[in-house]
Amino acid sequence: MELDRLDRAIIAALVEDARQTYAEIGHHVGLSASAVKRRVDRLRETGVITGFSARVAPRALGWTTEAYVELFCQGKTKPSDIALAVAKFPEVVAAATITGEADALVHIRATDVRHVERVIERIAAEAFVVRTKSSIVLSRLVDEPPGASLDEVAGAGQVRETPPEAALR
Amino acid sequence: MELDRLDRAIIAALVEDARQTYAEIGHHVGLSASAVKRRVDRLRETGVITGFSARVAPRALGWTTEAYVELFCQGKTKPSDIALAVAKFPEVVAAATITGEADALVHIRATDVRHVERVIERIAAEAFVVRTKSSIVLSRLVDEPPGASLDEVAGAGQVRETPPEAALR
DNA sequence: GTTGAAAATGCGAAGTC
DNA sequence: GACTTCGCATTTTCAAC
Numbered sequence: 001m002e003l004d005r006l007d008r009a010i011i012a013a014l015v016e017d018a019r020q021t022y023a024e025i026g027h028h029v030g031l032s033a034s035a036v037k038r039r040v041d042r043l044r045e046t047g048v049i050t051g052f053s054a055r056v057a058p059r060a061l062g063w064t065t066e067a068y069v070e071l072f073c074q075g076k077t078k079p080s081d082i083a084l085a086v087a088k089f090p091e092v093v094a095a096a097t098i099t100g101e102a103d104a105l106v107h108i109r110a111t112d113v114r115h116v117e118r119v120i121e122r123i124a125a126e127a128f129v130v131r132t133k134s135s136i137v138l139s140r141l142v143d144e145p146p147g148a149s150l151d152e153v154a155g156a157g158q159v160r161e162t163p164p165e166a167a168l169r
Numbered sequence: 170m171e172l173d174r175l176d177r178a179i180i181a182a183l184v185e186d187a188r189q190t191y192a193e194i195g196h197h198v199g200l201s202a203s204a205v206k207r208r209v210d211r212l213r214e215t216g217v218i219t220g221f222s223a224r225v226a227p228r229a230l231g232w233t234t235e236a237y238v239e240l241f242c243q244g245k246t247k248p249s250d251i252a253l254a255v256a257k258f259p260e261v262v263a264a265a266t267i268t269g270e271a272d273a274l275v276h277i278r279a280t281d282v283r284h285v286e287r288v289i290e291r292i293a294a295e296a297f298v299v300r301t302k303s304s305i306v307l308s309r310l311v312d313e314p315p316g317a318s319l320d321e322v323a324g325a326g327q328v329r330e331t332p333p334e335a336a337l338r
Numbered sequence: 339g340t341t342g343a344a345a346a347t348g349c350g351a352a353g354t355c
Numbered sequence: 356g357a358c359t360t361c362g363c364a365t366t367t368t369c370a371a372c
Contacts, residue, residue, distance in 0.1 A: 001229065011230075014223035018187045021366060035339050037367075048229040053222055054183035060170065060217040061180075068237075068267065068274055083310035095311040098237065098304035105237055105304065106311075135267035135274065141252035142264040142275075190347060204358050206349075 001046045006031065010039055011049065018052040058109060066093075066109045067116045069123065069134040070102035077103065077128040085126045091119045102133065170215045175200065179208055180218065187221040227278060235262075235278045236285045238292065238303040239271035246272065246297040254295045260288045271302065 003011075009029040013020060022033035022040070029036070043049045058064075071082065079097045082104050086092045094107040106123065110116045113136065124132050172180075178198040182189060191202035191209070198205070212218045227233075240251065248266045251273050255261045263276040275292065279285045282305065293301050 003230070008230075011223065011225060015225060016220075016222070018221035018223045023366075032340055033366080034341080034368085038339085046229075047226055049223050050226050051185075051224045052187035053185070053224050054180065054187045054218050055220040055222050056180060056184060057216055057219050060215075061172070061177075066265075079308050079310060087311050092311055093313050094309070096235075096309045097307040099307060100302075100304040102304070104310070133269075135269040135271070138266040138268060139248050140263070140265045141248060141273070142256050142261055144262055191349095192347075201359055202347080203349080203360085207357085 001048060003048065007039060007043065007048075010036060011043065014040070014049065014052070062111050063109045065112050065116050066107065066137040066140075067120070067134050068137070069106045069108060069120055069132050071104040071106060071123070071132055072101070072130045073103040073128045074130055079104075081128055085128070086123060089119055089123070091115070170217060172217065176208060176212065176217075179205060180212065183209070183218065183221070231280050232278045234281050234285055235276065235306040235309075236289070236303050237306070238275045238277060238289055238301050240273040240275060240292070240301055241270070241299045242272040242297045243299055248273075250297055254297070255292060258288055258291070260284070 006029055010025055013025045013028055022036040025031075026033045026036045031039075040049070058066075073082065082097065083095065086095045086104075086106055089108075091108050091110050092106055093109045095104060097104045108116055108119055110119060116134075116136065120132060120134055123129065175198055179194055182194045182197055191205040194200075195202045195205045200208075209218070227235075242251065251264065251266065255264045255273075255275055258277075260277050260279050261275055262278045264273060266273045277285055277288055279288060285303075285305065289301060289303055292298065
C-alpha cells in the first residue's frame with residue numbers, strides 16, 4: 001500500500017493521541033473531517049493501522065520490574081516452538097529470534113524481581129531450552145510509543161520520497 | 170492510587186481498543202457511560218493512563234528490520250549520558266541499563282540492515298562507548314501492546330488482591 | 339476532497355442511593 | 356462518594372456533489 005505525506009501526518013497524529021477528533025486531525029493536516037475519516041478507515045482496512053490502544057504506566061499497575069532473557073535452544077528447535085512456549089506467559093511482552101550466540105531474546109515485565117525469577121524458571125523448564133542468560137533492567141532510558149516518530153524517518157512502503165541518508169539527519 | 174476491579178477492567182478494555190465508546194466499555198464492565206468517563210478522566214489525571222495511541226504495523230511504514238544492541242561503556246558513564254546519546258535517534262525504540270556484562274541494551278528499528286548498521290555505527294561513535302554487541306532480529310514471535318494483559322496478573326499498586334502466585338496460574 | 343444532514347456519542351448538571 | 360438519568364453540544368457517519 002502506498003502512503004502519501006497526508007497519510008503519514010494522520011498516522012503521526014493518531015500515534016500521538018488516538019482520541020483526537022477527525023476535525024482536529026483534519027485541521028492539523030489540512031483536510032476536512034470526512035476526508036480524514038475516509039483515510040483512517042482505509043489505513044485500518046489495509047492493515048497499516050492495526051488498532052488503538054491506551055498507553056498505561058506499568059508502574060501504576062504494579063509492574064515495577066523488567067528483564068531481558070536470552071534463550072539458548074536445542075539444535076532442532078523451530079521459532080514457532082519458542083513462540084508457542086513464551087506466548088503463554090502474560091509477563092512476556094516481546095520475544096524474537098535473533099542472530100548471535102543466543103537463539104532468542106525474551107522481554108519480560110513483572111511485579112518484582114522474584115516474579116521475574118519465577119517466570120524465567122518456567123521458561124527454562126521448556127524441553128527445548130538448553131540454558132538462559134538474563135539481564136534485569138536497572139533503569140529504562142527510552143521507551144517510545146511504538147511508531148512514535150516513524151513518519152520522520154521511513155519512506156512510504158517501497159517508494160521512498162527522501163533518501164535513506166536523510167534518516168540519519 | 171488505588172485501582173479496583175472496575176478500573177482494571179476499563180483499562181484492559183482501553184488497551185484493547187482505545188476508540189471504544191464509553192457506552193460500550195460501560196456495557197462490558199457494568200457501568201453507565203458517564204461513570205466510565207469519570208473513571209477514565211481520573212485514571213488520566215493520576216497518571217495511570219498516560220495517553221492513547223494508534224498501533225501501527227512497522228512493516229507497512231517500511232520499518233522491516235530491528236536489532237538489539239548491547240552497549241559496553243567506560244567506567245564513569247552515567248545512565249543519563251547514555252539516555253541523552255541514544256534518545257537522539259528516532260530509530261531507537263527503547264533503551265535501558267541492565268545487569269550483566271553489558272551496561273545497556275538498545276532496541277533499534279530501521280528500514281533495512283544497512284540502516285541498522287549505520288545507526289549502530291553512530292552510537293558506537295559516542296565517546297563513552299567502548300564496544301557494542303548487536304543481534305539482528307530474525308523473526309518477531311511476540312509483540313504485545315504494552316500492558317495488554319496487565320490486569321490479568323498485577324495487583325493494584327501496592328495493594329494486591331490476588332497473591333503473586335496466582336500470576337503464574 | 340468537500341459539504342450538509344441524520345444518528346450516535348460526549349459531556350455536564352441534577353438527582354438518587 | 357459514586358452511580359444514573361436526562362438534555363444539549365459535539366462528533367461521527369454517510370449520503371450527494
